[in-house]
Amino acid sequence: MNIIDGGATSAKGFKAACTAAGIKYKDRTDMAMLVSEAPCVTAGTFTRNLVKAAPVLWDRAIVESGSEARAVVINAGIANACTGEEGFEACRLSAEAVQEICGFTPDQVFVASTGVIGAKLPVDRITAGITAMAPALDPSREAGHNAARAIMTTDTLPKEACVTIEIGGKIVTIGGMCKGSGMIHPNMGTMLCFITTDAAISKALLQKALSETVEETYNMVSVDGDTSTNDTCLVLANGLAGNDPIQEENEAYAAFKEGLMEVNRTLAMKIAGDGEGATALFEVIVEHAPSKEDAKVLSKSVVTSSLSKAAVYGHDANCGRFLCALGYSGVNFDPNLVDMYFVSEHGKLKVAQDGVILAYSEEKAAEIMTTEHFTVLCDMKQGEATATAWGCDLTHEYVTINADYRS
Amino acid sequence: MNIIDGGATSAKGFKAACTAAGIKYKDRTDMAMLVSEAPCVTAGTFTRNLVKAAPVLWDRAIVESGSEARAVVINAGIANACTGEEGFEACRLSAEAVQEICGFTPDQVFVASTGVIGAKLPVDRITAGITAMAPALDPSREAGHNAARAIMTTDTLPKEACVTIEIGGKIVTIGGMCKGSGMIHPNMGTMLCFITTDAAISKALLQKALSETVEETYNMVSVDGDTSTNDTCLVLANGLAGNDPIQEENEAYAAFKEGLMEVNRTLAMKIAGDGEGATALFEVIVEHAPSKEDAKVLSKSVVTSSLSKAAVYGHDANCGRFLCALGYSGVNFDPNLVDMYFVSEHGKLKVAQDGVILAYSEEKAAEIMTTEHFTVLCDMKQGEATATAWGCDLTHEYVTINADYRS
Numbered sequence: 001m002n003i004i005d006g007g008a009t010s011a012k013g014f015k016a017a018c019t020a021a022g023i024k025y026k027d028r029t030d031m032a033m034l035v036s037e038a039p040c041v042t043a044g045t046f047t048r049n050l051v052k053a054a055p056v057l058w059d060r061a062i063v064e065s066g067s068e069a070r071a072v073v074i075n076a077g078i079a080n081a082c083t084g085e086e087g088f089e090a091c092r093l094s095a096e097a098v099q100e101i102c103g104f105t106p107d108q109v110f111v112a113s114t115g116v117i118g119a120k121l122p123v124d125r126i127t128a129g130i131t132a133m134a135p136a137l138d139p140s141r142e143a144g145h146n147a148a149r150a151i152m153t154t155d156t157l158p159k160e161a162c163v164t165i166e167i168g169g170k171i172v173t174i175g176g177m178c179k180g181s182g183m184i185h186p187n188m189g190t191m192l193c194f195i196t197t198d199a200a201i202s203k204a205l206l207q208k209a210l211s212e213t214v215e216e217t218y219n220m221v222s223v224d225g226d227t228s229t230n231d232t233c234l235v236l237a238n239g240l241a242g243n244d245p246i247q248e249e250n251e252a253y254a255a256f257k258e259g260l261m262e263v264n265r266t267l268a269m270k271i272a273g274d275g276e277g278a279t280a281l282f283e284v285i286v287e288h289a290p291s292k293e294d295a296k297v298l299s300k301s302v303v304t305s306s307l308s309k310a311a312v313y314g315h316d317a318n319c320g321r322f323l324c325a326l327g328y329s330g331v332n333f334d335p336n337l338v339d340m341y342f343v344s345e346h347g348k349l350k351v352a353q354d355g356v357i358l359a360y361s362e363e364k365a366a367e368i369m370t371t372e373h374f375t376v377l378c379d380m381k382q383g384e385a386t387a388t389a390w391g392c393d394l395t396h397e398y399v400t401i402n403a404d405y406r407s
Numbered sequence: 408m409n410i411i412d413g414g415a416t417s418a419k420g421f422k423a424a425c426t427a428a429g430i431k432y433k434d435r436t437d438m439a440m441l442v443s444e445a446p447c448v449t450a451g452t453f454t455r456n457l458v459k460a461a462p463v464l465w466d467r468a469i470v471e472s473g474s475e476a477r478a479v480v481i482n483a484g485i486a487n488a489c490t491g492e493e494g495f496e497a498c499r500l501s502a503e504a505v506q507e508i509c510g511f512t513p514d515q516v517f518v519a520s521t522g523v524i525g526a527k528l529p530v531d532r533i534t535a536g537i538t539a540m541a542p543a544l545d546p547s548r549e550a551g552h553n554a555a556r557a558i559m560t561t562d563t564l565p566k567e568a569c570v571t572i573e574i575g576g577k578i579v580t581i582g583g584m585c586k587g588s589g590m591i592h593p594n595m596g597t598m599l600c601f602i603t604t605d606a607a608i609s610k611a612l613l614q615k616a617l618s619e620t621v622e623e624t625y626n627m628v629s630v631d632g633d634t635s636t637n638d639t640c641l642v643l644a645n646g647l648a649g650n651d652p653i654q655e656e657n658e659a660y661a662a663f664k665e666g667l668m669e670v671n672r673t674l675a676m677k678i679a680g681d682g683e684g685a686t687a688l689f690e691v692i693v694e695h696a697p698s699k700e701d702a703k704v705l706s707k708s709v710v711t712s713s714l715s716k717a718a719v720y721g722h723d724a725n726c727g728r729f730l731c732a733l734g735y736s737g738v739n740f741d742p743n744l745v746d747m748y749f750v751s752e753h754g755k756l757k758v759a760q761d762g763v764i765l766a767y768s769e770e771k772a773a774e775i776m777t778t779e780h781f782t783v784l785c786d787m788k789q790g791e792a793t794a795t796a797w798g799c800d801l802t803h804e805y806v807t808i809n810a811d812y813r814s
Binding site for chain 1: 455456457458486488489490491523524525635636713714717718720721723725726727728730731733734735739740742743759761762763764801802803805806807809810
């Protein structure tokens with residue numbers, strides 16, 4: 001596997017465009033469009049929130065129908081959630097606008113929205129945006145990058161990732177872009193991910209690879225069930241790499257899944273590190289837990305604790321907060337076995353042994369915490385399972401952003 | 408039932424004292440002591456966190472043993488949690504210090520601590536504090552009030568409540584004090600509550616009344632399982648009111664439980680409204696839910712959502728966040744039935760109908776939200792159950808407090 005500089009236009013046959021459609025923001029692009037030259041096998045994972053935005057219902061129907069997709073249209077600024085039947089109708093009108101210009105049928109067109117809940121989508125501006133983007137579709141690296149920028153909301157950086165793998169002598173590319181930033185408290189920081197690949201792969205295996213890698217990547221940034229009304233992750237595979245189609249769980253499937261895992265892990269860590277107002281990526285590794293599920297719940301419990309996040313922000317080596325968050329996770333374990341370490345590029349320090357907090361150097365601990373990537377390592381010493389969760393620190397800026405998100 | 412100005416010394420036979428023992432803070436009192444003239448029947452509820460502080464283990468053993476208590480010794484500043492066997496030994500030494508001066512056996516002496524996790528309790532200062540407090544024990548209103556002040560950590564106000572009820576012609580008093588303020592994210596804002604009453608009541612019924620009222624009051628401020636290492640709620644009943652002992656679930660028990668509910672509800676709302684950095688009490692009422700358990704989970708899901716709390720702080724009528732928090736609560740319901748209202752002393756405004764956000768007046772909504780007690784009312788329209796949860800807004804000050812709690 002090679003990690004390369006790339007994004008949603010890196011795989012063969014994919015083009016992108018973006019435009020400033022004036023959906024909500026001024027003086028910036030806020031719509032993007034992806035199109036594939038060839039029909040695509042698709043897979044998707046969607047929010048588990050009972051309150052599902054209209055685009056989620058639209059896209060899920062396409063993935064479930066098995067129709068071969070050709071395009072994705074995305075807007076930032078308005079989420080088209082809690083908008084009732086009118087919101088769903090806006091999805092249809094958007095897809096029909098693509099049909100009119102590009103000739104794809106509406107069931108070949110995904111739509112995705114992120115932004116304020118409750119506001120109505122201005123369909124005329126969406127349609128005008130599509131009319132502007134269609135002639136500008138472009139397979140260049142730059143076009144992919146600009147699309148990644150156009151779908152941002154409170155994100156401070158565009159988020160892209162790309163790898164190439166070799167399957168039976170053919171180079172297969174997997175690339176993608178995503179947005180998502182309200183991840184300190186992940187319930188509503190809509191995550192939209194769009195992965196494109198030229199791999200030839202069956203729909204069933206594409207969905208399996210996606211579902212399994214999402215579990216280890218994006219779902220380790222978010223808490224189970226604590227998902228936005230709009231969360232969407234789509235993969236489009238157009239087969240233009242020319243590899244022998246992946247039809248069973250063989251070596252080629254393993255290579256593809258490994259590539260997809262790398263792309264998804266990279267994007268997930270970028271989302272965590274770019275959490276609203278964040279100054280640091282906060283990583284929690286749980287080792288030697290009784291089971292994989294336990295390890296996941298334990299690591300997420302620490303990474304989502306507001307008090308732990310605030311301590312990371314303040315470089316305050318208040319390791320009792322991390323131990324406490326393990327304790328209330330709901331996992332049954334013996335707290336009197338747990339060792340804990342603080343880790344960063346500045347070193348590794350043991351802060352607790354057998355559940356008792358050590359008399360460690362506060363200075364050394366603060367030094368380790370002064371970093372853009374801080375890791376708490378919890379050695380449970382009661383099993384063999386490991387999991388990693390990602391989050392970020394909780395800052396004044398987070399409160400500022402969210403006390404008036406809509407202004 | 409009469410609500411009166413009172414606290415932990417209002418019931419007959421209870422005295423209090425406090426002192427500046429220099430546990431952690433300077434220039435303030437940080438230890439308190441409660442003593443009953445007569446032996447007390449006891450009841451208690453304790454943290455469900457697997458990581459339990461030493462005083463929790465000590466007190467739980469006393470409640471379970473059935474021994475009749477005489478005293479409670481409390482310190483603020485250090486939690487005596489994650490301190491291993493040495494921490495438990497510190498509890499024993501504290502109780503023995505009380506024995507030496509007051510003559511009670513150690514199993515008649517509760518101890519409670521709140522503050523930083525991991526630091527060792529300075530037993531010499533605790534002992535000196537007890538020596539200073541014992542001769543100053545006083546049944547006055549002021550002594551109770553000063554004790555409530557001495558047990559504060561980041562609390563901005565002391566928290567007391569008191570009622571009297573009549574049982575068979577006798578006046579029974581139920582009073583109490585508590586501390587707790589880290590309640591925006593309730594996992595670690597240690598809640599300590601001490602209720603004193605002169606009621607004569609059996610141990611079994613005292614525990615039953617406590618457990619049931621805690622469920623509807625303090626547990627509706629905190630999320631199930633998300634409890635600190637130190638959370639403790641104790642009731643001491645010395646029987647000096649002279650009522651016929653309450654031995655069965657009759658009218659007298661109902662009156663006692665109603666009084667205890669009132670005291671606990673008042674203290675719980677004071678804890679929520681005094682959340683770290685809070686500017687407002689944030690109340691969420693869920694009506695017409697399928698079941699009581701559903702109503703509780705739904706109301707807590709909204710009241711603990713960081714994005715909802717930040718919106719309350721910013722007076723930002725972003726009602727999609729509240730709907731979203733219902734949706735990810737884990738409760739199964741039909742989102743297309745839900746109506747939502749914003750309520751305060753400035754009025755009541757319908758913001759969503761049948762799951763769709765209405766085109767309400769932003770100005771009116773902001774006016775309603777500019778208050779010290781803001782309520783979101785969720786009418787699920789799919790059952791008969793109701794629950795109320797309490798929290799507070801999420802502010803810059805919260806981050807400031809918790810980014811360096813220990814300084």
